Amino acid sequence: MSKLKVLIAGGGPVGVITGLYLARHGISVTLFDAAPSPPEDHRAATLQPSTLDLFEELEITQSLVEQGFKSRFFQWRDRVANEIVAEFDYGRLSEISNHPYVIQLEQQKTVYTALHAAEKFDNFKLHRPVEVVSVDQTADYAEIKVRHASGDLETHRGDYLIGCDGGRSIVRKNTGTSFEGFTWPERFNIVSTPVNLGEIHGFRMRNYCSHPDRWVSLMQVPGEDGKGLWRCVFPAKTEETDEEVMSDAWINARFSECLNAGPYPIVHRNMYNVHQRVAGCFRSGRIALAGDSAHVNNPIGGMGMNSGFQDGINLARKIIEIEKGADPDALLDRYDRQRRLTAIEYVQAQSIANKRLLEEKDAEVRRSRLNDLRVTVSDAAKHLEFVKRASLISMWEKSEEIV
Numbered sequence: 001m002s003k004l005k006v007l008i009a010g011g012g013p014v015g016v017i018t019g020l021y022l023a024r025h026g027i028s029v030t031l032f033d034a035a036p037s038p039p040e041d042h043r044a045a046t047l048q049p050s051t052l053d054l055f056e057e058l059e060i061t062q063s064l065v066e067q068g069f070k071s072r073f074f075q076w077r078d079r080v081a082n083e084i085v086a087e088f089d090y091g092r093l094s095e096i097s098n099h100p101y102v103i104q105l106e107q108q109k110t111v112y113t114a115l116h117a118a119e120k121f122d123n124f125k126l127h128r129p130v131e132v133v134s135v136d137q138t139a140d141y142a143e144i145k146v147r148h149a150s151g152d153l154e155t156h157r158g159d160y161l162i163g164c165d166g167g168r169s170i171v172r173k174n175t176g177t178s179f180e181g182f183t184w185p186e187r188f189n190i191v192s193t194p195v196n197l198g199e200i201h202g203f204r205m206r207n208y209c210s211h212p213d214r215w216v217s218l219m220q221v222p223g224e225d226g227k228g229l230w231r232c233v234f235p236a237k238t239e240e241t242d243e244e245v246m247s248d249a250w251i252n253a254r255f256s257e258c259l260n261a262g263p264y265p266i267v268h269r270n271m272y273n274v275h276q277r278v279a280g281c282f283r284s285g286r287i288a289l290a291g292d293s294a295h296v297n298n299p300i301g302g303m304g305m306n307s308g309f310q311d312g313i314n315l316a317r318k319i320i321e322i323e324k325g326a327d328p329d330a331l332l333d334r335y336d337r338q339r340r341l342t343a344i345e346y347v348q349a350q351s352i353a354n355k356r357l358l359e360e361k362d363a364e365v366r367r368s369r370l371n372d373l374r375v376t377v378s379d380a381a382k383h384l385e386f387v388k389r390a391s392l393i394s395m396w397e398k399s400e401e402i403v
């Protein structure tokens, strides 16, 4: 067993995967999470091919594939012209990925699957509900102060500390790291219905329907009974009140306007603000950031959690090298160079471009940009390049190339 001890703030998807990776390699890892159980609010729903490939090493891919819905295609529609613009095919990745499809699966199910795999390792410990209240470090160790539900405070020390504590990360704030970027003016309302929108409207499992005012993104997840739930993301205008946007009337007006159908039964609704931000540095001494604590983005394209997994696995591999005697400073600086640059060039750039294309107001620009999608999908080389980027395979390859 290793002598290195790693502390992880946050037991969300990125914290648990990073901890599992380290534990499998004999590193002693302790996670702290403030929530009593993995939150079931509607967040990530898509496991990209790059993630499924990386998870093979963790021996959880098979289980995730069995639990989720397999989807090869995603669709772009133009709501103004009422037509399908392009259907991108992840099947084109078959020569470079063992999983040329996405798996549609609710985020908490991925977390439970990873936790189940981690239970086998005595060197993996998760404490919850335990809130991280501060972090600190010296030249010799990193330290975390936590508060138990009883109010008792406790301090833990480790060789390295990873902040996987989400967008409001206390680890990032305590290390004085900036989080530059912006917040979109509109909020998103994510709504789900058991009605099979795919069957009725000819959708694939993932769809983006552009419109200057009322775009919509739709996708299917298994739901609790495995029969399928359709999640729809509708943007709310700044002048619309929270109460209005959360009402049945508002949601059904969106179904009517976007799908020319409904009213539909609504089983979940959740409104949230959407940010595009990247931490000024992913590493500060013995403390590193991974996942949403390091970068947040809008959900169009299904990239946030998946890029966080890449951070966690990249960092875990470096800690394993450090355990074997490699230079910690050189490796942790490389982690920052690799993951920060690609977070900006891939996830930020692509998710912003996706949102702008969905909502483009200038009719000429819209037509031209949607036409670019038609050209891309009909050209084999461009199509492959596009799906490599969308699936985050390009991001992983590029990040691995950075020295």
Ligand SMILES: Cc1cc2nc3c(=O)[nH]c(=O)nc-3n(C[C@H](O)[C@H](O)[C@H](O)COP(=O)(O)OP(=O)(O)OC[C@H]3O[C@@H](n4cnc5c(N)ncnc54)[C@H](O)[C@@H]3O)c2cc1C
Residues within 6 Å of the ligand: 009, 010, 011, 012, 013, 014, 015, 032, 033, 034, 035, 038, 039, 042, 043, 044, 045, 046, 107, 130, 131, 132, 133, 164, 165, 166, 167, 169, 170, 190, 272, 290, 291, 292, 293, 299, 301, 302, 303, 304, 305, 306, 307, 308
């Ligand atoms: C509506 C929506 C849809 C999305 N869809 C997609 C998608 O399809 N694909 C995709 O890849 N991404 C998607 N995302 C993004 C994705 O949900 C996040 O990128 C992902 O949750 C990040 O995981 P994480 O582990 O870094 O952070 P989180 O999931 O935020 O986990 C952080 C954990 O830290 C804990 N924590 C926080 N503060 C403390 C503290 N002080 N002490 C102890 N514990 C603490 C929390 O309890 C939590 O468990 C979506 C997000 C939203 C909001």
